[in-house]
Amino acid sequence: MRESNLPLLIKAFLSNTHVTIAQQWLNSNDGKRAAYVICAMNAGIWLLWKVPRLRPSMQRHFLHDPLSGRWHTLVTSVFSHNSFMHMAVNNIALVGFASTTSHWMVVSESRVAPTLPESTTLYHFIAFYLSAGAFASLVSHVFSARFIWPRLVGKSLMKTTRRVLPGLGASGAVYACLGLTAMAFPTGEVSLLFLPFTMHVSTAFLGLVAFDAIGAVTAWRLGLDHVAHLGGAAFGYLYWKYGMQYWWVPWRDAAQVVADELLEEELKELEDEEKTKEGKQVEFGPAVEEKEDATRRTSSGKGNGEK
Template identity: 25%
Template sequence: MRTIPTITKNLLIINVIIFLVSYLAGADAYGNLRLNDTFGLHFFLAPDFHIYQLLTYMFMHATFTHLLFNMFALWMFGCVVENVWGPRKFLFYYISCGIGAGLFQEAAQFGQFYLLAADQIPNFSLGDIGMVADNSAALLNLWTTVGASGAIYAILLAFGMIFPEERIFIFPLPIPIKAKWFVALYAGIELFSAMAGTGGNVAHLAHLGGMVFGFFMIRYWRKHPTSGYGRAGGEAFFDNLHNAWERRSHRSSAGKSDREPFHTGSSHDSDWEYNARKQREQEEIDHILDKIRRSGYDSLTAEEKQKLFDSSNRS
């Protein structure tokens, strides 16, 4: 796990350790892991609900398969997104979207509870919901949500928005598809499943909630690149580095006479040589950025890292 970036690696480790502890703690009479009843997210009108569960639920999982699929997706897409954003911004995004997904799930459960009560109780109104909740406490305590899926879907969305044209494989499709269509496909499946009521105990609206929170957060960051986590941990937005490099190249071209050594020969030859050198440098930066997109920041050599950060700091 040496090449996995810090936050992604620690999230993987923490989730696995918590699942092992939960498994060793045993299950209740219904076969549910006991710790999930304490740290899973309960419906907010249930007696067992606590505000801290909006954070802890995303580190709990129902089964090993549930954990495996979530951690595989976290490793697959989280490594890339964290390498682009940096650790602090990535962690903030992950936790915030996980909490947002939990809030979506709470809203969905409230709507479900209201419709069930209105269907079974004559003349039911919104003012009666507290009394009905008290009478249904035992049932509501069973509405428990666990899993990192809301945050994972937000990471999936981030990958699709950062690299929309990147082609990836989806089993069982025989050909790769672009990341933006991959994300749209998953969002469509979740929306259809939520509307159709399919999927059993799967919290489809929580998955969508994570994506919705992630979408608006990324849109905000793009419109306000210098606010919040515009630069996390001193790491650059690699996606924006190319544009910054082009702007610096234009400024350098305008003021090159102040920095370039004296050239013999015609001014036409000097300009040609200067532009050729700038073109070579830009191609090197493009190659480095493409390498980051394919294999992550850690795949760069020491020389490539130095060139990248020298170009980002050059005025």
């Protein structure tokens, strides 16, 4: 009996799993759906790191070294993680804050352009995430190239404890989502990992920023890119303050211009159709009158014959 019921149990398990995943996907907003896709990409790239033959290529294209001269890794390194725990923490935080970030985009767009809202915030969130990750990587790059590297090659070579290390991870982009959420919804409750209590998201954000600021100044050897974290936090704050007008207002104006042009074309087509109809009426008017006269003569002739 157990062997015969085993396929049914497997089918039921797969069916329930499919329904659960589909329901979770349907109940999520655009930002959270984008976060799920990004998490899947992070997991795929993390698995590629485990292939020994691919490691040289992964180090060239998914690890940002400020001294390498490669710029595309400012973005590609955002999807790369050095350990499963590193990836898991970033993915969990991203899924949590992506939903609130996307909700803020919807609310802000309704205020900036109430008559012309976006149909979806998916592309807006993806652009925000990639820009935040690249900005955080760039801040870390500039700090390493302009401050750490000169000290390493200068007279204080033996005194400094810093090193120019390659960077990777989505922490900068996640910090941007956290910073925007903290500014937009400061009284929202959030629970940090490994802490048994909740706190306001604004309090957690300020605490993490203070922690990273101290780490950036004192050069803690914790394996964290504190400068990239601060860059992501700054990007989130600046985007909350000024981002919407730079993202949506130009697109709104461009969309309004296109809408006006389309309206003018439609009005012109209607005018041309009306003129065409009037021309046909003028052209066929005399012929219709002659036909009516002939019909009257015929009918009058028949009437006289009958009499």
